[in-house]
Amino acid sequence: xxxxxxxxxxxxxxxxxxxxxxxxxxxxxxxxxxxxxxxxxxxxxxxxxxxxxxxxxxxxxxxxxxxxxxxxxxxxxxxxxxxxxxxxxxxxxxxxxxxxxxxxxxxxxxxxxxxxxxxxxxxxxxxxxxxxxxxxxxxxxxxxxxxxxxxxxxxxxxxxxxxxxxxxxxxxxxxxxxxxxxxxxxxxxxxxxxxxxxxxxxxxxxxxxxxxxxxxxxxxxxxxxxxxxxxxxxxxxxxxxxxxxxxxxxxxxxxxxxxxxxxxxxxxxxxxxxxx
Amino acid sequence: xxxxxxxxxxxxxxxxxxxxxxxxxxxxxxxxxxxxxxxxxxxxxxxxxxxxxxxxxxxxxxxxxxxxxxxxxxxxxxxxxxxxxxxxxxxxxxxxxxxxxxxxxxxxxxxxxxxxxxxxxxxxxxxxxxxxxxxxxxxxxxxxxxxxxxxxxxxxxxxxxxxxxxxxxxxxxxxxxxxxxxxxxxxx
Numbered sequence: 033x034x035x036x037x038x039x040x041x042x043x044x045x046x047x048x049x050x051x052x053x054x055x056x057x058x059x060x061x062x063x064x065x066x067x068x069x070x071x072x073x074x075x076x077x078x079x080x081x082x083x084x085x086x087x088x089x090x091x092x093x094x095x096x097x098x099x100x101x102x103x104x105x106x107x108x109x110x111x112x113x114x115x116x117x118x119x120x121x122x123x124x125x126x127x128x129x130x131x132x133x134x135x136x137x138x139x140x141x142x143x144x145x146x147x148x149x150x151x152x153x154x155x156x157x158x159x160x161x162x163x164x165x166x167x168x169x170x171x172x173x174x175x176x177x178x179x180x181x182x183x184x185x186x187x188x189x190x191x192x193x194x195x196x197x198x199x200x201x202x203x204x205x206x207x208x209x210x211x212x213x214x215x216x217x218x219x220x221x222x223x224x225x226x227x228x229x230x231x232x233x234x235x236x237x238x239x240x241x242x243x244x245x246x247x248x249x250x251x252x253x254x255x256x257x258x259x260x261x262x263x264x265x266x267x268x269x270x271x272x273x274x275x276x277x278x279x280x281x282x283x284x285x286x287x288x289x290x291x292x293x294x295x296x297x298x299x300x301x302x303x304x305x306x307x308x
Numbered sequence: 309x310x311x312x313x314x315x316x317x318x319x320x321x322x323x324x325x326x327x328x329x330x331x332x333x334x335x336x337x338x339x340x341x342x343x344x345x346x347x348x349x350x351x352x353x354x355x356x357x358x359x360x361x362x363x364x365x366x367x368x369x370x371x372x373x374x375x376x377x378x379x380x381x382x383x384x385x386x387x388x389x390x391x392x393x394x395x396x397x398x399x400x401x402x403x404x405x406x407x408x409x410x411x412x413x414x415x416x417x418x419x420x421x422x423x424x425x426x427x428x429x430x431x432x433x434x435x436x437x438x439x440x441x442x443x444x445x446x447x448x449x450x451x452x453x454x455x456x457x458x459x460x461x462x463x464x465x466x467x468x469x470x471x472x473x474x475x476x477x478x479x480x481x482x483x484x485x486x487x488x489x490x491x492x493x494x495x496x
Contacts, residue, residue, distance in 0.1 A: 247399065276385055278371075
């Protein structure tokens with residue numbers, strides 16, 4: 033096990049060498065991921081790891097891919113998607129163009145889940161989904177939209193629990209062991225690299241989804257990211273977090289109202305309650 | 309006090325044994341008790357609700373970044389791994405399942421071992437898989453105390469058996485003795 037001091041030293045030297053800032057990540061899961069990388073790549077000590085990452089750019093690129101990948105699924109937490117459909121989409125329907133940011137989209141399952149909702153509510157054609165992640169390889173998987181066929185059964189069940197209106201198999205084509213998501217779901221999606229820890233706002237959105245990303249950050253970084261979202265939301269824009277995440281550690285907490293407390297859906301107030 | 313925290317891991321058959329242990333504890337029990345019970349991800353907070361009705365000690369599901377306090381029983385949320393940070397707060401992760409499980413007992417036990425070291429008491433109860441065995445090994449390496457429910461009277465013996473097979477379990481006890489052991493911490 034690497035110590036807290038060793039972890040911070042490693043992450044600080046990575047930041048200074050490459051500009052990737054992981055120093056504000058939650059330590060326990062960061063340490064587990066570093067150890068996982070060391071095991072799978074047969075690195076025996078933290079010294080060896082540090083030397084390898086700082087002198088070999090290819091090794092570092094591989095490290096970033098393994099360190100930043102997040103696991104997700106289609107319609108993860110079906111009740112969340114049900115609430116999104118019932119409580120948020122009707123408001124989005126009033127905009128001529130609907131702009132949505134899925135921050136930390138990982139391998140894209142959430143992107144296509146959202147696209148399916150929009151399609152079923154007749155909103156997909158006038159929506160643009162900006163799907164971003166720090167992880168290049170995850171983003172490529174998201175873009176490809178090809179998933180393991182054996183997962184579709186669980187996803188179908190999620191989709192039904194989320195109040196899906198059609199047959200889930202309408203949204204993918206099965207080919208051997210793979211399921212390819214339907215082209216129509218990809219049309220209005222823009223995939224790009226974005227690093228929540230250092231990059232800034234790039235557009236204004238009516239809805240931002242960022243689910244199960246903040247749990248990997250410490251409170252300071254969580255606050256930074258919530259501020260970034262606040263600045264990127266239009267007045268009355270919606271913010272959706274993971275089921276165990278909240279605005280608790282953010283100084284913008286009072287600038288949002290609850291839309292669904294249990295599903296962690298918030299709405300930006302029109303004017304700040306206090307001047308910042 | 310000898311211990312700073314208690315961690316418990318259980319799977320199939322867990323509700324019955326957890327109820328027996330937690331029911332016996334006073335509301336003023338000084339230590340935090342941190343539990344991974346394998347559970348369905350659709351179940352949300354049912355486990356906490358059921359136990360809250362029966363127990364005097366405060367029972368809750370962990371909130372992200374929550375500060376760990378004594379006199380509280382914390383459960384890992386369904387579908388998240390529960391980790392203990394060096395600053396005695398919780399964090400959660402959605403990383404890959406470990407031993408087909410999320411939450412995984414190993415993840416809790418391993419991170420708890422490095423935070424609490426020799427001031428940790430770990431208990432493995434009934435369960436039908438092997439989750440927790442690696443965690444027990446780590447806890448012993450860090451000089452924590454380890455207990456497994458006697459497989460002879462566990463509803464599902466596979467989990468305590470796997471833990472015992474590591475050679476790192478110091479005490480193999482019946483449910484009654486485990487209950488008394490935990491209760492005994494109150495007066496130490």
